[in-house]
Amino acid sequence: MPNYRTPSPDQVHATLLKIPTFQLRRIFYEGLENPxxxxPLLEAGAFTNPPEPEPTGDGFIRDTYWPExxxxxxxxxxxxxxxxxxxxxxxxxxxxxxxxxxxxxxxQIPAESSVRLEPLLKKWVTTGxxxxxxxxxxxxxxxxxxxxxxxxLGRWLANALFQARPGDETTAIRMPxxxxxxxWYGEExxxxxxxxxxxxxKALVGWLTSYVHSSGHAAGEHDFSAMDRSSIDSRGDSTDRPEDALIDAVRDVAIPAMLADPVETVNVLLRSGVKLLRKIAIYVLAExxxxxxxxxNVSATLLGSAKxxxxxAESDDEYLRVEYARLAQAAARADNSATSVVTPFLAKAFETDLAWMRERLVRPEGxxxxxxxxxIQAKAQRYRHSWLSAIGRDxxxxELRxxxxxxxxxxxVIDDPLEPMGRVTSWTGPNPHTGQDEMAAMAPAELVVHLANWHDKGDGWGPEPSHEGQGRALSGLLTTHPLALSGVPNLGNQLRPTYLRAILQGWExxxxxxxxxxxxxxAELLEFVLDHSLASPFPVEGGDFDDDKDYGGAKDAAIGLLDELLKQRGPVVVPEDYEERFxxxxxxxxDSEDAWVNYDSYKHEGSGWDPLNMSLNWQWPSRVRALIVAATRSEGASWQRDALKAIESEMSRVDQHGAGRAALGxxxxxxLTSAPDWLGxxxxxxxxxxxxxxVEQQIVLTTAMATHRYNQAIYELLTPAMLAAxxxxxxxxxxxxxxxxPLPRIGEWAIDALVLGHITKEDTVFQxxxxxxxxxxxxNALGKIAWSFFHATTVEDAIRDRFGGLWDDRISHVREHPEDSKELEGIYWLAKSESFSAExxxxxxxxALELEPGIATERYMIGKELAQASATDPASALAVLKLLLGGRAEGGRVAFDLSRHAIPLVIANAIRSGDDELKRVAEAYMNELGAQGNLSLESEVLAVLEGKVGMEDVDD
Incomplete structure (x- = not known):
């Protein structure tokens, strides 16, 4: 090791004076090897000023590298x-x-040093x-x-990285x-x-359980999580779902654990009550x-767990049938008597089926x-038949044979009784004939000739190469190497429209x-594509979707590229003469009448596309969006007037699908920013x-509000329309x-305006x-705004006070109008935000809980926050705990979450509060919960009181 010396303060000071610029600092720090x-540099203040992110003015953020x-x-x-x-x-x-x-x-440093980074990790984990x-x-x-x-700290960080948390629960599809x-789940x-x-x-089971709950696949009495994976043995596809990676990990760890301790392993897998975990447990037992x-050598303990x-009865689920049958088969191989429990199990399942069918099935008239x-009996017998067939005669x-x-x-006879429900067996996807690496090695002219001379001679069936597959590979190449075709003239005359579309998409x-x-x-290729008629001179090759039949896709891609070229963004500067040309x-x-007719004549036939999604997938509304970009490129652009006239022309059409209106919204x-007079x-x-x-105007309004964050100027502009809406x-x-x-979104904007101090409660939209x-x-609106504070680390006092005043008003309103209690359901998000104190x-x-008990449902997981609050206000925390648990089954998510996290801390803090009456109430409640089956609660509370467990041990 070199003989390094510690520099003196004077040496450090002199060095820092010599490196005032970014370039000099970079040269110095990248060459410095002396630890x-x-x-000395720290003491001299050299490491105190990393640059903060800077908005670029076009919606992007620039992070400047810090060479230190x-x-x-x-x-x-x-x-x-x-x-x-x-x-x-x-x-x-x-x-x-x-x-x-x-x-x-x-x-890369020793763990005893890494552990000192805890304050940074815990501060940053909420912000990414x-x-x-x-x-x-x-x-x-x-x-x-x-x-x-x-x-x-290692377990805490692992939980932070791999444990899903509830996302926005106001949306139709809940995303953890x-x-x-x-x-990265599958990789890491x-x-x-x-x-x-x-x-x-235990960690993996907790992560998978949290993911299932956060996805909304298991909530209270409704648990359809077993549907999430048709077979525990294999995924059956190549997706990167975190849930699949967690299932695989739980399965692989559970098998050796089951061999070592069947009873404990089964208990760990089943205690959450989640059907997907039961499915894994059944599979692991069989394996x-x-x-x-x-x-x-099959152990009696293992067979006992299988029985x-x-x-x-919890194993009675159609999506557990295949795993159940294979466990029964494995158990019978080990001991013929092991499946004796199947008879009463299926008998009870049959009665259960009859009960729900009598209750839920619609009885035909007459x-x-x-x-x-x-x-009903015949239908229930068919269900029973599927289970018996899956288990098999042997x-x-x-008595069941x-x-x-x-x-x-x-x-x-059922042909394939062990076929998992929900499995799809097919291959999809086009394939290229020449890979990106091979294309990258070709000269531009050589590559064009290669593409032009290849012909699809397949029958369109099977994973054969196709023009579509080659086009996707070409697009991928041009995404990273946009000059791969540079210098080759007349691309349009040489290549079929599939490849022209791919080129334009790659350039975009x-x-x-x-x-x-x-x-x-x-510019040359854009002119060629836009000027070309819709029909293609190239004969279509391959099967369906293997080759573009006309220039429609290429024209759409041309508009997409023009849209991108006219946006102000990034370091790429389009030369002024080309900018005007584009x-x-x-x-x-x-402007294409063919594009309008194609769009206008489209029949939805049950399509779930909304107008904005349609605007992204059809040429005509894509052009409207691009025209808006052109008109707002800069206020003084020479082409702005022409672009606005073109927008007016398209606005005059009767847009039955609303996609053009969505683009305008x-x-x-x-x-508003670049053409305010025209907009007015x-x-x-x-x-x-x-x-x-x-309806067309509703689409413009609701799209504008959905795609923009609250903005005071837009709020004032849209006030009359919001009142009409x-x-x-x-x-x-x-x-x-x-x-x-759309309707709650108007409320979100009104609440934002109030909280930010832009309006008062007398505002017409708010009222x-x-x-x-x-x-x-x-x-819905109140809950969404409360959720928006979830990631905020600080909130200005004035904003907090106005928001608190609004909640107080709504709570008072519900006291006077109890029938409106659902207005308070989203209040639990206030507890999840670090920016609001427990007080x-x-x-x-x-x-709110007293007025709307429904707040205490399994999706409101505030265990840790309640435990933290009990340190400063034990009496209120205990009262809220009782309200949250009141009337909830032990298997509910709230009960599970609070039992695991909050109950011992809240009760212990009430006991040691110094208030004798509060201590008596807390001990009585602890005994009440113990009598309901929480047998370990007293010992958990004692551990807190003795200092063995504290807030640092509570999971997030």
Whole structure:
């Protein structure tokens, strides 16, 4: 090791004076190898000023690299504690490079040093890892902590990375909130699992349970999570779903655990009550028994666990049938008597089927009681037949074999009784004849000739190469190498429309990646495609969807490229003469009556597309969107007047699908900024008036509000239209079926305006919304705004006070009008935000729970927050705890969450509060919960009181 010396303060000061610029600092820090400089540089203030992210003015954020990090990252293994001292001073930095460095450094230094990064990790976990952070680095840090003797922080970080959290629960499709992107679950779980050691199975089960709950696939009495995977054995597809990665991990860890301790492993898998975990448990039991049969020794304990699950009524689920049958088969191979429990299990299942069929099936008119009962009995027998057939004659008890034989005669033999429900067996996707690497190695002219001379001679069936497949590969190549065809003239005359579409799409993607194009070639090809008739001179080759039959797709791609070329973004600068040329191409030569007829004549036939999604997939509305971009490129652009006239022309059409209107709504903010006079003139045509709003105008209004965040200027502009929309009510047409329905979205804007101080409660839109919409709609809006504070780390006092005042008003309203209690359902999000203190939200939550007990449902998981609040207000926290648990079954999500996290802390804090009466109430409630079956509660409370368990042990 070199003989390094510690620099003197004077040397450090002199050096810093010599490197005032970014370039000089970069040269110095990238060349510095002496670890003894870290502390002196820190003391001299060299590491205190990483640049903050800067808005670029076009909606993007620029993160400037901080060259000091290159030295800290490189030298960290030699001076870990000194480097950690530097990093701890940067926890308030929002620089994405800093966050990346913290994880990189933490994963490569000793764990006893990494553990000191805890304040940074816990502060940043709520705001994200940083978009520049390699997702593998946080996992490496967790592995480093777990393997290096720091299990507490290691487990906390692992939970933060892999445990899903509830996302926006006001949307139709609930998407879990993940700290890691979906792809990385499959990649990183195999690394974290060994580091978790004996705690791996419990951790994985917890992560999978949280994912299922956060997805809304298991809530209260409704649990359809077993449908999520047709077979536990294999995925059957190549998707990157986190759920699949977690299922695979639980399965693989559970098998050796089951061999070692069947009783405990079954308990861990089943105690959450989630059907998907039961499905895994049944599969793992069957696989373990098969392994022990092959080894020649099946333990009685394992068979006992199998019999327990086979006889459990909770295993009666059609989506567990195949796993159940295979477990029965494996158990029967080990011991013929093991399946004796199947007889009473199926008997009870049959009665259960009869009960729900009698209750839920619609009885045809005129059907006599006896006939109706016979039809129900026949249906239930068919269900029973499917179970008996899946288990198979050899595994069935003797008394059931005759039943199977009779049902085979009555209904016919079931061909494949072990085929999992929901499995799809097919291949999809076009294939290229030449890969990207091969194309990249060709000269531009050579590549064009190669593409032009290849012909599809297949029959369109099977994974054969096709023009579509080759086009996708070509588009991928041009995305990263946009000059791969540079210098080749007349591309349009040489290549079929499938390839022209691919070229234009590839160039558009390259622009988005800040890569420059060959401007003359781009302009030439755009002119060719836009000027060409719809018909193609090239004969279509291959099967359906293997080759474009006309230039429709290429023309649509041309408009998409022009749209991107005219946007102000990134470092790519389009030369001025080409910029004007591209704008005029869009305005004068992209107008296509064929595109309008194609769009207008489309029949929905049940399509779920909303107008905004349609606008992204049809040429005519895509042109409207691009014209808005052209008109708002800059206020003084020479082509702005022509672009606005073209928009007016398209507005004059009767748009029955609303996609063009959705594009106008999406572009409303741009028009307000860059063409305010034109917008003022046409505003009533676009969004209607206070007294009249057509369906087309509703689409413009609702799309504008859905695609824009609240904006004071737009709010004032749209006030008359919003009032008219409130009059329309819940039949208001949505231009985009996104995060919020259109009517609650108006409420969200009104609440935002109030909270930000832009309006008072006398505002006409605010008053109309809270006076003329239903409690559910008002609750939807209030809950969404409360949810929006979830990730906020600080909130200005004035905003907090106005928001609190609004909730107080609504609580008072519900006291006077109890029938409106659903307005308060979203209040639980106040507890989830770190920006609100417990003193602020706890009393309001208690008041709301008394008025709307429905708040205490399984989706409101506030265990940790309640436990934290009990430290400052134990009496209120205990009261809220009672309200949350009141009337809830132990298997409910709230009971499960609070039992695991909040109950011991809340009760213990009440007991040690110093208030004798509160202590008595808390102990009585602890005994009451114990009598209801929470047998370990007293010992858990005692552990808190003795200091063995504290808030730091409570999971997030």
């Amino acid at each position: 003894l400089w870290v502390r 990090l290159s030295y800290l990252t490189r030298i960290a293994p030699q001076a870990p504690d000194e480097v950690v001292d530097v990093l701890l001073q940067l926890q308030d930095s929002n620089n994405a490079w800093v966050r990346r460095a913290v994880f990189d450094i933490g994963s 890892l940083g978009w520049r952070t390699d997702p593998r680095s946080p996992v490496s840090l967790a592995v480093n902590l777990l393997a290096g003797g720091q299990p507490r 909130e993940l700290l890691l992107e979906e792809y 779980l195999p690394r974290i699992v060994p580091a978790l050691g004996e705690n791996a199975l 373990t028994i098969r392994q022990e049969i092959d080894a020649g 327990q699950v086979l006889g459990d 059907l006599e009681d006896e006939q109706w009962e016979e039809s 595994a069935l008890p003797a 005759e039943d199977l034989a009779k049902l085979n005669v009555a209904n016919g 993607a390259a622009l988005k990646a800040d890569l420059e194009l060959d401007w003359p070639q781009s 704008a005029q191409l869009l305005i004068d030569r992209s 999406e572009g409303l903010g741009r028009l 003139t046409h505003l009533e045509d676009l969004v209607g008036t206070r007294n009249s709003i057509s 409130i009059d329309v009510g819940e039949s208001l047409v949505a231009g985009w079926k996104g995060e919020s329905d 109309a919304f809270f006076a003329h919409t239903t409690p559910a709609v008002r609750g 602020w939200w706890l009393p309001r939550l208690g008041d």
